[in-house]
Amino acid sequence: MASVIDIVSLYPKDMNIYGDSGNVLTIKRRLELYGYEPRVHAYNQGDDWPERVDMILGGGGQDTGQKKIIDDFYARADLLRGSAADGVPMLMICGLYQLFGEYFETIDGTRLDGIGVFGAYTIGRDVRMIGNLVERSDDFGQIVGYENHSGQTFLREGTRPLGRVEQEGRGNNGEDHTEGARVGNVIGTYMHGSLLPKNPAISDFLIRAAAERRYGGFAPQPTAEQQAELTRLDRFAQEARRVAITRPR
Ligand code: GLN
Secondary structure, rough: OHHHEEEEEOOOOOOOOOOHHHHHHHHHHHHHOOOOOOEEEEEEEOOOOOOOOOEEEEOOOHHHHHHHHHHHHHHHHEEEEEEHOOOOEEEEEEHHHOOOOOEEEEOOOOEEEEOOOOOOEEEEEEEEEEEEEEEEOOOOEEEEEEEEEEEEEOOOOOEOOEEOOOOOOOOOOOOOOEEOEOOEEEEEEOEOOOHHHHHHHHHHHHHHHHHHHOOOOOOOOHHHHHHHHHHHHHHHHHHHHHHHHHOOO
């Protein structure tokens, strides 16, 4: 029987834009191709938290979406912080990335406290940063995604960015060329697009971390057919990256 991996899709109703749900589909498909049995738990406000959680995937949302989930998010803050400290791999995009920081001051002056997993804070500004984004990461090489946000995020001294962008006026805040953040197995980023179909290295990092944590190792043995499908998906990813890199938006 295949080994189960339990994945939480965090607030898919209100925090899921620009194709973020593609990240969940990608993890699910890759896990199957590696011979695991993925179980996806959609968690929205008021739902029961699943008994077992091996990975958490969260998407972006407008300021209004962030306000809708915030009370429930605070109720789950200890659990999320504890899971992060305990090595559960997580990917938090844009709106949830902001709320995994210390606070987000929206453009209308509302302050939403974050849960402080990342030493970072965000200020809403009237200039939106929009477009395809390429960054260099020590951990994952070149990452290709798509950003669309007005919040500008500043990392505290000692907080590690996910990567560095070359383009001016892009990334976390348009000023310091950082993008995203990483602490332990938790990745925060502005990259939508969706991120994971275009960046198999990040998908595999999350999968490996989940499998090692739950089963003590990750040694997939795909059948020839599964391997052929993985190769095909990697070719698609390469093509999507190539196209995205050549287009500003
Ligand atoms: N509301 C946030 C911003 O614009 C997040 C947007 C998003 O998730 N794309 O900064």
